[in-house]
Amino acid sequence: MKKHNYSAGPCILPQEVFEKASQAVLNFNNSGLSILEISHRSKDFVAVMDEARALVLELLGLEGKGYQALFLQGGASMEFLRVPNNLLKINGKATYLDTGTWASAAIKEAKSFGETVIVASSKESNYTLIPTDYSIPSDADYFHCTSNNTIFGTQIKSFPVTNVPLVCDMSSDIFSRTLDFSKFDLIYAGAQKNMGPAGATLVVIKEEILGKTERNIPNILNYEQHIAKESMYNTPPVFAVYTSLLTLQWLKNKGGITAIEKENEAKAALLYAEIDRNPLFNGVVNTKDRSIMNATFTLKNTEHQETFDTMWKAAGISGLNGHRSVGGYRASMYNALPIESVQVLVDVMKELEKKFS
Incomplete structure (x- = not known):
């Protein structure tokens, strides 16, 4: 019997992606080696990483606009602390919109780095709506929102216009709808919704917002280090990146x-x-x-x-x-x-x- 997979993540992926990925597990690029055992420094995998990063920017309409795409580890939850580490200045202020469980988790992490202001929350209504009546302080170091709330089933339809860096967790709706992605300064998303298997996180960053916090950021948490090493600061999640590339290719071919x-x-x-x-x-x-x-x-x-x-x-x-x-x-x-x-x-x-x- 055909299965109809409504799982919230890890979730359904295109059948052709499963077929190509399974072939690569047996023999990647006719190398006689599995995608699971090749070196991440090999010519074949470096080409995968380069194409995946470039295709992300192409699909989002961000080519040549000062953005970098990274495939990192730790899930979107790791970005909850990477974001304030890289963007919240010492004695600065972060602003957040609280629209659900994952937004709340991001807020909790940010509070350990400095002043964190919740500009609006729908918690009292059990997160059944998206707040709209709020303002973002002009002196904030950044504003963070969660575009789609997997647990409660809400989605931001209109994003605020602000003069501070706009950060968005798009884990559960990345690549699903047309937006002016250039309005965002940092986007992150776990792969296991619309891209690939669990194990990789996509981060898209406008480079000009980095390097302004005066913090001593550990290298593994430093976006600038990951950019400099082209997503190879440490061993990347090879199979998850490759499967994400296959899904991005599938999406491009669909239009x-x-x-x-x-x-x-x-x-x-x-x-x-x-x-x-x-x-x-x-x-x-x-x-x-x-x-x-x-x-x-x-x-x-x-x-x-x-x-x-x-x-x-x-x-x-x-x-x-x-x-x-x-x-x-x-x-x-x-x-x-x-x-x-x-x-x-x-x-x-x-x-x-x-x-x-």
Whole structure:
């Protein structure tokens, strides 16, 4: 039976990426060696790293605009502390928008480096909306936001205009929609949503914002060191970078971010229409703040849960349960999820309605 993978991450990737990656595990570039055993300093892998970094900038429209793309280790959570280490001046001030669990975790790390101001938070509403009524102090060293909230299912649709460096955690919606990425000074994202397997983190930085903190930054945490070493300061996550390259190539061949955005909007529209129409279900977050990547919803009557769970699992659906901290259901519709899988879920929801109407 075909599986319909709604996992929030690690998540679904294109089938052709799995096929090419599996071949590389056996024999990479006809070298007689596996991608898992080649030297990261070998000519073949250096070419992979160079192409992956260049393709990131190309897809984001940032070529020739003073940005560097890095593939690093430690997950997006490592960037929670790398960001203030590299951008928060001694006796300076960082500003954050609190929109969910991961934003809160980033704020916690920043507080250990200096003054950290939360300009707005949706915590009191259980993170079911994106705050809009806030201002960013002009003397801040940077402003940090999280573009998409995987756990709660909200997404920032309009980013603030500010004169301070704009930093964004795009872990769960990078490469999913068209934005003017040049408005951002630093973007980071764990690979395991729209790029590749867990183990690598993409960081895109405008070089001119670095080197201004007067901090003594440990080399492993210093973006300038990683730029100087072209993402090779220490041994990179070779397989994760290679698989990310395959996914970026797949995306480019599909027509880039503009093309995938249309598919993502169609998937989200199909599922949200059913959530809103079906009398057995409730959407969790404010309609205008709904994520096109992670749709969260609940059953109005929990007595239907056992039946619904049995039905969607029987249909080959995987990974639909909500995050353990909030419950309910979460349909993660990342780039590689086909609309056919969304239709299967919608059909199950309609069948449930027939059973209990």
